[in-house]
Structure formats: C-alpha cells, structure tokens
Amino acid sequence: MPELPDVEGFRKVLVSCAKGRAIRRVDVRDAGVLHGVSVRRLRDALEGRRFTEPERHGKWLLARTGGPTLLLHFGMTGRLLCARPDEALEAHDRVLFTLSGEHQLRYRDQRKLQGLWLADDDSGVAHLLDRQGPDALAVDREDFEDALSSRRGHIKTVLTDQSVLAGLGNLLADEILWRAGLHPRLRSGDLTETERRRLYTHMRRTLRSAVTAGCVPPRDSWLTGHRDDPDPICPRCGTHLRRFRLAGRGTVWCPQCQPDEA
Template identity: 60%
Template sequence: MHDRIVLMLDGTRNLCYRDQRKLQGVQLADGAAVDRILDGLGPDALDVNREDFLELLSGRRGAIKSALMDQSVIAGLGNLLCDEILWRARVAPRTPTRNLSEKALRRIHAALGRVLEASVRAGCVPPRRSWLTGRRDDSEPLCPRCGSSMRSSRVAGRRTVWCPQCQT
C-alpha cells in the first residue's frame, strides 16, 4: 500500500491519503491558503461545458495531450484519463491542438464527459478490457477497437499509449 497519512477518529480508519507516486502530499490550510493553492488551476473537467472547452483550447500551442494534462487549462485530467479520452475521440496524442478542427474538439469533449462519468462511478479509471486503459499494460497491447498493436512513447513527460490505426 501507499498510504501516506491515515486519520483515525473514534478508533476507526476514517480518512486515508494514498499517494502512490509521491506527488504533492498533504497540506493543512485555512480558506485563504486553499484559495492560493487553487488559484492557478483551470476549471474542473467535470464542470466544463462544450463552449468553454472549445474556448480553453483554441489557439493553444503544443500537443493536445499536453494541453489536456495542463492543470492550469483544465483541472482534474491525469495521464490515464487523457489517453482514454483521446483514444475514444480517435485523436492522436501528439496532434497540435491548434490544428484540430472544431468537430475533433467536440469529439474530445464528448469523450471526456463519458470517460469522467464512468470513472467517477467506478472510483477510478476502470481497467475494462474494452477500454484502452484496460489493455495498456499488456505485454503486447492490442487496440480494443481494431485489434492493431498499440504504440507507446512519452508525451508531456508521461508514458502515452495510443493506436496508430484508430488515432490519426
């Protein structure tokens, strides 16, 4: 386990902070400190409507995966979510954001909504075999949609998995 902090009230395990990657840690903060911590974040991915999504990404430089993972643009999207969203939208992760059509951005937004809804319900990014995330760690991952070999490389400093046949 990667439990970093366990708070016990009334002798039972009430709150557990699990940080497998040892990223940010835990901070005790009052309202003003919370405001400072959250000040640099973009809107929560669950709350971004299609029009705001299109506006947030319009004219952005760099790859679409980098833009989606940038917490100052849209908060709450991590590596696995971005790979799954882009796979469902059939968009290659290295595609320059400013080169995407409005139709492609609408597909990404729709996929974002579906993936987040299922992930919130499951409490994690579900490792379903019908999802890219359910195949990405196979020794020779095959695309759940077309059966082609998936590729893996680094984008935005993170391991990225995609299907070169489905995501063009």
C-alpha cells in the first residue's frame, strides 16, 4: 500500500514529468476512479492548463494548476508514472494526461479503491482534506504529543488513523513502534512524556530514511525487511517476531524489544 514515502515519490514524478508543462489532453480510460467529477468536467477544467508546483499532505497528492486542483489518492495499489505518449499502455492505466514536450502522466491502479478528485479552489481542497490530521512529516513535536495524549486507543491504531496523523500506514507504524520499543497494544493516552518524545524522534528518523528511498524499504536492518519471512527474526535482538491482527491490520512486533505492558 502506498504510504507517505511512496506518495512523496509520486510528487517527485509529477515535478519531473509535468511541472510547467501544458496539459494537451486528458484521457479517462476508466471513469470508476473519478470521484465527484465527470469525465467531461475533468477535461474541461484541466485541458489547456499547466501543472504548477505540486504538494503532498499525508497520502494525498495535490496537483496544482493555478486554477483547479487535481487531488490523487492511491489506495492500496495506485501509482503515478511518467511515460511517452507512444509507449504501450497497461491494463490498469486508468487516466492519462498527455503533456507538452512528449510527456504523459499516467495514473495506474489495479484495485481502484481510491482515485481522483477535482477541487475548483483552495476552499474545495480544504473541504476534501478536512478530516485529515497534520502531515506526519511536518507535524511538530508538541502537536504530535498532544494528539497522542488525548486518545485512548491502541497506539498502533492511533498512528494509522488519518484524522489524527496523515501519512502513516501499516508498514510505517510497525517499523516506528519497533524502533521506539513500544508494543502496538499500548494505549496512546497512557504513554509517558518520555515515550511520546521517543516515538516522535523515531517517526521522524524513519520517515526521512523512507522518503529518501521512495518507499518503506525492506532492508535487512529494518523490521520491514523481515515481516514477510516464513519465520521472521528480529534484526536487532534475534528473537522470533510475532504476528496478530489489531483493528483488522496485520501487525508484526518483537516480544523482546517491545514488551507488552497493556
């Protein structure tokens, strides 16, 4: 599933492929990925405009044009790619933006769980994002700690709640909690100030590394690099990792590094 680092990578694709380029044509190959906007309205709003500097908030990508803003959410399987217009299409290429300079931006998505929205102005963007918490990469420590201390749910569930903090998904939450030495079932509101600060520090470090990689990297030194092993071993202490489901999410943790104090 694309998480904050992946979407930051898609933002960079948009910059390199489309920033400053005129949108010559919009081809919607599958209207099922459009939300609250028709094919005709999308074309009328975007064709002839130019993509400007894009922004990212959590898992949302904001493709600005100086007028309407195209908002993209990648769900479980979405991607943004840059191609040439004459390159062969794939079955899951849902929307194509043909640009000046022989560039084409492609929204590709197999499962179509999210998709594309259009906002006419900044108030429309704010309306679409009004249930999003602060961006996990931009939030300051005080706001982060306030958000966690005011909630009673399990810390893993709170971290992946986009209304609390935007951008963290399953892989990042497990990785950050493992690095911070916190069990995923601990109650968010029960964390000490020291634990909240440690969690914030490890979140920042993990996100910076993952953004550089363009994904949550499956490195040998990361929990992420072992979570799908048949018999996963903690890369830090060598203990056998454990699995369970928490709020419907597959969760991996180390019983030695993350003692259960719930």
